[in-house]
Amino acid sequence: MKKLTAKFDNSTDDLNFQLQFGILENISHSLKVEFTVIKNKMKTNFVTGANSGLGLWTSKCLLDLNYTVIMACRNIEKAQKSIDSFLKFKIKKNYVVKILDLGNFDSIRSFVKGISKHENIWRLNCNAGLSYTETFRNTKNGMEKIFGTNYIGHLLLKNLLLERFKLKRIVFIASSLHDPKNKSPFAPAVFREINELAYPKENPDSTLKKQCEEFYATSKLCMLLFAYKLNRRLKHKNLSYKTFINAINSGLMLTTNLGRTHKFGENLYRSLLDFIFKIIGFSNNPKSSGRSVVKLTNAVTTSGKYYEKGRPVPSPIDSYDRVKAIRLWEGSEAIIGSKFLSK
Numbered sequence: 001m002k003k004l005t006a007k008f009d010n011s012t013d014d015l016n017f018q019l020q021f022g023i024l025e026n027i028s029h030s031l032k033v034e035f036t037v038i039k040n041k042m043k044t045n046f047v048t049g050a051n052s053g054l055g056l057w058t059s060k061c062l063l064d065l066n067y068t069v070i071m072a073c074r075n076i077e078k079a080q081k082s083i084d085s086f087l088k089f090k091i092k093k094n095y096v097v098k099i100l101d102l103g104n105f106d107s108i109r110s111f112v113k114g115i116s117k118h119e120n121i122w123r124l125n126c127n128a129g130l131s132y133t134e135t136f137r138n139t140k141n142g143m144e145k146i147f148g149t150n151y152i153g154h155l156l157l158k159n160l161l162l163e164r165f166k167l168k169r170i171v172f173i174a175s176s177l178h179d180p181k182n183k184s185p186f187a188p189a190v191f192r193e194i195n196e197l198a199y200p201k202e203n204p205d206s207t208l209k210k211q212c213e214e215f216y217a218t219s220k221l222c223m224l225l226f227a228y229k230l231n232r233r234l235k236h237k238n239l240s241y242k243t244f245i246n247a248i249n250s251g252l253m254l255t256t257n258l259g260r261t262h263k264f265g266e267n268l269y270r271s272l273l274d275f276i277f278k279i280i281g282f283s284n285n286p287k288s289s290g291r292s293v294v295k296l297t298n299a300v301t302t303s304g305k306y307y308e309k310g311r312p313v314p315s316p317i318d319s320y321d322r323v324k325a326i327r328l329w330e331g332s333e334a335i336i337g338s339k340f341l342s343k
């Protein structure tokens, strides 16, 4: 400090002045960096499905930026194992792994109950996702598993969190498959009455595979309908704080565990396809998608938007249908057995 004062006494000397200015600039830069580190550490981020694929990379990216991360996973041992093998996590301190099974209401409730009320919950990344093919599977609460996990599970989680915390960012990880007119060979999304979505029956005119594909695509369409509706309701409430609610399409990532129930041949085909797609810039990896999700969520000041490739784009007409949104909202509340922002 003495040195600095001495140099200031000589401020007429041009060279000295530049030197002092440089030192001050460096100090101010370090202070700024230190301030951002502290600020980010005080912001807690939830990432669901944080032990694999996009969720794992999103968590890593948040930790690199010094945020505090609660990695919500359905199996702690399995999660810890994948985190440990993900070498760079070892040096990170400010994360905790907590158990959350989105297919089980009790698990969701006890997850939220277990969060200290003093925690500054800043962001919720609704990332976990599930798809399977063939024989229908159910959640612990008896719902079809894809709809029950991807959509209903996140809905209950978000409601319970918003009742207790002032979240600033909610991100739903979407997929282009929500668009009934998308051109992929995947079965398109079909909006149906809530009971048909939650408790579907086998359709003899279709295959189980096609029906399961439809469940996945429709769960993502419901997520969008819901995100827009939630945004409208929160706006209407005129709360003292702002929550930015957006949906982001992470892009195609062929090598995550999402296709884990696919047969060996299909996975081999996906890896090959991934290789070719990456060369032509069509496919993403979870690392780059994780980075984009964090970068985008940090930067956005919009709410109620759907993002693709970093830009807000219109989603299909169905996703803006207010009548469907009300039916979905009310039906979902009946299923989870609690109301949220009922006006």
Ligand SMILES: NC(=O)c1ccc[n+]([C@@H]2O[C@H](COP(=O)([O-])OP(=O)(O)OC[C@H]3O[C@@H](n4cnc5c(N)ncnc54)[C@H](OP(=O)(O)O)[C@@H]3O)[C@@H](O)[C@H]2O)c1
Binding pocket: 048, 049, 050, 051, 052, 053, 054, 055, 072, 073, 074, 075, 078, 100, 101, 102, 103, 104, 126, 127, 128, 129, 130, 149, 173, 174, 175, 176, 249, 250, 251, 252, 253, 254, 256, 257, 258, 259, 286
């Ligand atoms: N891969 C793509 O091409 C693609 C494209 C667009 C959008 N997305 C979306 O990106 C998100 C991440 O998927 P990913 O590709 O990274 O797949 P992933 O590697 O399979 O990761 C999915 C994560 O969700 C978790 N999960 C599944 N069921 C759960 C439950 N009941 N409770 C809590 N967590 C649960 C999984 O946990 P376990 O490991 O315990 O099963 C896993 O951690 C999903 O929402 C997916 O729909 C993916």
